[in-house]
Amino acid sequence: MKKATRIFARIFVWTMLVLMYAPILVLMVFSFTEADTIGVWNGFSFGLYPQLFQDEELVTVVLNTILVALASAAVSTVLGTMGAIGIHYSRRRMKAALEGVSQIPVMNAEIVTALSLTVLFVYFGIQFNFITLLIGHVVLTLPFVVLSINPKLQQMDPNIYEAALDLGARPSHALRRIILPQIMPGIFSGFLLSVTLSLDDYIITAFTRDTSFSTLSTYVYGATAKGALPPTLRALTTVIFVFALVLLIVINIRSHRKKEAAR
């Protein structure tokens, strides 16, 4: 009986995993044939890969996506780190107010956030451009930076900072040398989380961009209106997947090593 449940459990979990990967794997398999749609096999070929890199529009789109993600993550990380430290040392009422405001974009529906920003820009007569898009992505990612730094600040021993001051360090110096190193893991994961949220975003991008500026999300969305995905996107999916897999393995090996070293 026990063994039967265990076999059922394995079959169930693996079936779900296969289903989760099916759409991506199918795209990856058909990235090695030059057919118009998936399901048609025109013989094995690497042809889509050079085509991907020669497709100037798609390359621009990918670069735009990365640019927005890195720029917004950088802004969010700086603002969010300062914000998290400031909130941590604020008086109770101010702290509660700021923490409440931080929760709004997390709880709110993304489309409401997006529309509210659009209305703001329209109301003040601001043209949609790269800056409005950047602001949109910062709104999306900033609370998550604060949320990932917060636990680190709470775990910190407040006495070390005081000790540094007693030993004659200026507050700004102590901030840089004592507080920042201790919350660095939180800052780092906040940055990474920002990048992934920004890369994945469609709604805020669609509402706050200048329509001549496309990211991967808006490009693919536009393509779906015309029918099946363009073949070069299959090659791109494979590239993204392999990149993510390598990154994931590297990050996990590193954190594993750190845990080993800490032992």
Place this chain on the structure above:
Amino acid sequence: MSKIKFTRKWLALPYALFMILFVVIPLFLILAYAFTDAEGNFTFNNLLTFFGNGSSINTILVSFIIGVANTVICLLIGYPVAYFLAHRDMKMPAVMMLLFIMPMWINFVLRTAASRDLLFWIGINGGEYPYLATMIGMVYNYLPFVILPLYTTMTKLDYSQIEAASDLGARPRQTFTKVILPMTAPGIVSAATMVFMPTMSSFVISDVMGERKLSLIGNSIQLYFDQGLWHMGSIVAVVMLLLIAIGMFATKNVQKEDDVRGTML
């Protein structure tokens, strides 16, 4: 001493200004737009126009049904997966968990379009079966958001209580309904909140999977946005905000897992 506290506290100033300018003020603007006309006069017309339109009621109903269905299906699939992963029925549960999150690294629109093309290939055409295709797309997208909080709750389960229940003569079904289910309630609630509201307000999945043949609350906001009808879009957004507020109020006394998006990495 007081001077030092002063400097650190004021680090939050740029953050606070940013949040007020780009989060708080826009929400008040939405509220103002929802109840004014193009000339800026106060009016209930937007509200009346929205609710006077039969298709709006239809949209809310369809959103609600798809939201409930998606939540239930995701829980029915996600609960056993999380349970099996957490209780050593599987080798290397942490790696398995990562495998479930990994597809989220592919761009959301690309992933959704990929599943649409796959369904099309096996004969489920979104144009012919918009509801079926949308449901599959929803479950495909939200399943990881269910598995993660449930998995977190289940790894914290006190296994000795489950053993005690069966030692004291509880049948497996009783153990499940009287012991395991109540202990995993926080995970279930946070999983449900991670799925239900976002489903109702989403529009990309229903657009792509259902070939734009089906309208959720998110779709109607997007439609008004496309037409530049900010006042009408705002009233729908206010309705959505109200629904979110009701949802938060209904679950405010329930213990929940932390937001799982932070643990995605």
